[in-house]
Amino acid sequence: MVEWHLGQGDARAAVAEAQRIFEEARARGATAFKVEAGQPAQRLDRFDPRAEEVVVVPRVAGGAVSPTDKSAMTAAGMARLEEELKRLRTVERSELAVRLRDARESPGDQSDNLELLEAQHDYSLLEARIADLEYALAQAQVVESRHGDSAEIGSVVLVRDDDGEEESYTLVGPAEADPRHGLISIASPVGSALLGSRAGDEPVVNTPVGPRRLQVLKVA
Numbered sequence: 741m742v743e744w745h746l747g748q749g750d751a752r753a754a755v756a757e758a759q760r761i762f763e764e765a766r767a768r769g770a771t772a773f774k775v776e777a778g779q780p781a782q783r784l785d786r787f788d789p790r791a792e793e794v795v796v797v798p799r800v801a802g803g804a805v806s807p808t809d810k811s812a813m814t815a816a817g818m819a820r821l822e823e824e825l826k827r828l829r830t831v832e833r834s835e836l837a838v839r840l841r842d843a844r845e846s847p848g849d850q851s852d853n854l855e856l857l858e859a860q861h862d863y864s865l866l867e868a869r870i871a872d873l874e875y876a877l878a879q880a881q882v883v884e885s886r887h888g889d890s891a892e893i894g895s896v897v898l899v900r901d902d903d904g905e906e907e908s909y910t911l912v913g914p915a916e917a918d919p920r921h922g923l924i925s926i927a928s929p930v931g932s933a934l935l936g937s938r939a940g941d942e943p944v945v946n947t948p949v950g951p952r953r954l955q956v957l958k959v960a
Contacts, residue, residue: 755789758787758789758794759787759789762784762787762794763787766785772784772785772794773794773864773867773868774788774791774792774793774794811879811880811881811913812880812881812883812893812913812914812926813876813880813881813882813883813912813913813915813916814882814883814885814893814894814912814913814916815882815884816894817912817913817915817916817923818877818880818882818916820916821873821876821877821915821916822877824873825870825873825874825877828866828869828870828873829870832866833866836859836862836863836866839855839859839862840856840859840860840863842855843855843856843859844856876915876916880913880915883913887960889938889939889959890936890937890938890959891911891934891935891936891937891938891956891959892911892935892936893911893912893913893926893935894910894911894912895910895911895959895960896908896909896910896959896960897909897910897911897934897937897956897958897959897960898956898957898958898959898960899934899954899955899956899957900954900955900957901952901953901954901955902952902953906957907922908922909922909924909930909931909934910922910923910924911924911926911931911934911935912924912925912926913925913926914926914927917931929945929946929947930945930954933945933946933954934954934956937956937959938956938959939956939957939958939959940955940956941955941956942954942955942956943956
């Protein structure tokens with residue numbers, strides 16, 4: 741979240757820095773929303789120095805990838821994202837609409853209404869996620885896995901690390917990546933190292949703490 745409050749004179753430097761952060765985030769594909777007390781969140785395509793608070797939401801997981809990699813997606817991943825988008829558009833939007841309505845109808849000073857501010861913040865995050873899903877699905881190109889002996893998008897790769905621990909990774913497109921559930925982007929350090937590997941290979945993953953060697957046990 742990026743937040744700024746404007747004053748007089750020496751605030752120019754702060755505004756310039758806020759604009760730089762905003763434009764850099766937008767250039768990386770982030771979605772921005774203006775949040776103000778008592779008002780619904782509004783999507784921002786251009787920097788607005790008058791905004792009291794701006795929520796910047798990064799694009800969905802995937803990291804720095806080439807344009808062709810961004811659009812790659814498995815059929816199963818597309819189905820999951822379509823189901824999530826449907827749920828956000830219907831169930832989540834309806835629930836947030838109720839929260840916003842109840843918060844606005846509560847007595848007292850709306851500028852100090854924490855329930856309203858929280859609901860507006862959650863609404864901006866919801867709309868950002870919906871926008872990201874719509875973009876990802878509109879750009880998606882489903883890649884059919886051949887399930888050969890070399891790892892490709894859609895492949896399940898069983899590996900063993902230097903400590904002898906085994907881990908299973910499913911290689912997927914950047915937009916559908918979910919590392920917590922073993923869905924690794926082909927643009928991530930681990931995914932890119934495993935891409936094209938075969939059983940018996942020992943690809944090296946470059947990490948912030950140094951190189952990490954993996955032994956590929958199985959590709960399915």
